[in-house]
Amino acid sequence: MAERLTAREAIALVTDDFTPLSVPGRESSGSDGPIRWAGYDASRARAAASTGEDESVLHGTATIGGRPAVLVAFEFGFLGGSLGRAAGDRLVAAYGTAEERRIPLVSLVATGGSRMQEGMVALTQLQRVAAATVRLRESGVPHVAVLRDPSTGGGWATVGAGADVVLALPSAQVAFAGSRVRPQDADPAAYTAEDQWKHGHVDALVRPEELRGTLSLWLRLLSGDPAPGTGSAPSPGGPASPAPAPPPRALVDGGPPGTGWAAVSRARDPRRPRAGAYLDAYFEERAAVRGDRAGGVDPGVECGFGIHAGRVVAYAAQDGSATSPAGFRTVVRLVRLADRLGIPVLTLIDTPGAANDAEAERSGAGPAIADAFAALAGARVPVTSLLIGEGGSGGALALAAPGNTWAAPDGYFSVIAPELAAAILKRPPEQAPATADQLRLRPQDLVELGVVRGIVTSEA
Structure with a gap:
């Protein structure tokens, strides 16, 4: 099993610096949440006390390898990194900030899925994230996701799998089905980052110590600006008329064949x-x-x-x-x-x-x-x-x-x-x-x- 990093540890691992953004919208605390789940307020209070965070999602601006990005980091210790209404607000705000500022979005995913204490209100956050993903794509802003342990449920099926490039930490759990809802006779290998990579759902397995450099390279490439430490996303819809790439030179000498x-x-x-x-x-x-x-x-x-x-x-x-x-x-x-x-x-x-x-x-x-x-x-x-x-x-x-x-x-x-x-x-x-x-x-x-x-x- 992969080492389970906290959200703050993951942020420190990949960024040069990080500035939190203000918390948008409503919070889910008080009166036991949107469906009045008894004990939910107490569960949130315990999660906040144990993690030092007030929600399962942190978001802000950062630099990675000297390049600007909007960053999302899930805190698995806060109710399993689950998605509820307040977490959805933060995700949508992060996507919107990346779109508005035209800088890449980087998501550090570690989640067990939707928050059952908020019922269908929680599940509908996936629709909100999907809509934000569409807007981000249409604006021509790239999104890179990093799958930590675990990345399951709706967080994997929207934030993670919805990214342009998907990286994963070795041995991380990556699957739509969480560990407690899988068939008992299921092949455990199918729920790993390695198996997702083998079957083309993950672009690369990246060790923690290599993650910052890998992300820095991807931000340079997807932004269309190879210079280290500068640049932003392309203009909406990409450049009007980028110059074509020149064809490579031949790697063999000699003229064309006779027959x-x-x-x-x-x-x-x-x-x-x-x-x-x-x-x-x-x-x-x-x-x-x-x-x-x-x-x-x-x-x-x-x-x-x-x-x-x-x-x-x-x-x-x-x-x-x-x-x-x-x-x-x-x-x-x-x-x-x-x-x-x-x-x-x-x-x-x-x-x-x-x-x-x-x-x-x-x-x-x-x-x-x-x-x-x-x-x-x-x-x-x-x-x-x-x-x-x-x-x-x-x-x-x-x-x-x-x-x-x-x-x-x-x-x-x-x-x-x-x-x-x-x-x-x-x-x-x-x-x-x-x-x-x-x-x-x-x-x-x-x-x-x-x-x-x-x-x-x-x-x-």
Whole structure:
């Protein structure tokens, strides 16, 4: 089990300084609360005496790594960090302050859920938080959540899971179902931060001693301003016309291939540079988002934000494997977040095609690919794409920016793999090389056909 930090300890762990905001609205004390739960006033008094806090939520302004933020911290020692009407008032006020001041929101979550002593009044706070989340997103202000132990119930399902980037302390309980309401035969691993990370609901597991530095980097990236210690969120809706990211330079020397089959062979060469090498060469710093937020992670797709030549660029990269529905959904998540924050996007294309096994079909391959096409077509920020290897059919084209796709010398794009084209045409397998020539899939063919803008070189 993770160490249970108090709200004040968590605040001290991640901030340079913290200034509480005035308490808004009504408080829940007196007359045993909104549903007149006998003994509630006494319970609140005991919680206040033991924690030194007057509610389960603290909120204020802070600096993290020299950058301004609005901070929310849950105090689990105060009635299990539960959400009641007064806690809801503070959460809504914090979201509103972040929106008004245009600085990121950071939430340090530790809660058991809604406060039963306030009945449905407590539960409706989730609707208020959801509405505040929508307003914050529409304003283009980012939200980073840190899941402490425990993060369960409505606090996880709104404040935590509703954030743009979700970090978690190792071994923390993270689940919608609290420890006392789970089925007795349930797998205990399913209720941990590690399992939520494994299934794409948490972006990163971060040790306490690394949390301040990790948050500082994320605030720089999501604010679109990489300079340490300065900056604020982008203007509403993001910049009107951010400059597109330049395509990476090629990591191989040599001219375009002489034949179609030579292009295919070069793209399939296991020694060819993959997405990781391109990302390492392109970015000075970067941090990844993980998973599709629907239970899926594709290890063959890397998404995140990085710093290139003094500016922030979002990236989505295929690593040469068949892309699963979870991979496409993660790309969609990345593109839409970058679009909302006004950050340009770079995609690296390298896949033999979309995964086509039975599990992929059951997981929604078609809808996931369609959504990826729609996300790139609808992006208001510029998207730049580079074909770095195989460009197999729609699974590759779904990551290609219309009108701004480039090719590396060892890449190819094809409507279908040459071997499959030969099979469909009832040609013998040895006709695959000739079929590759007919498909006109070489980089120089793609330029001539207007599919790509040009071929990048190894020159800086």
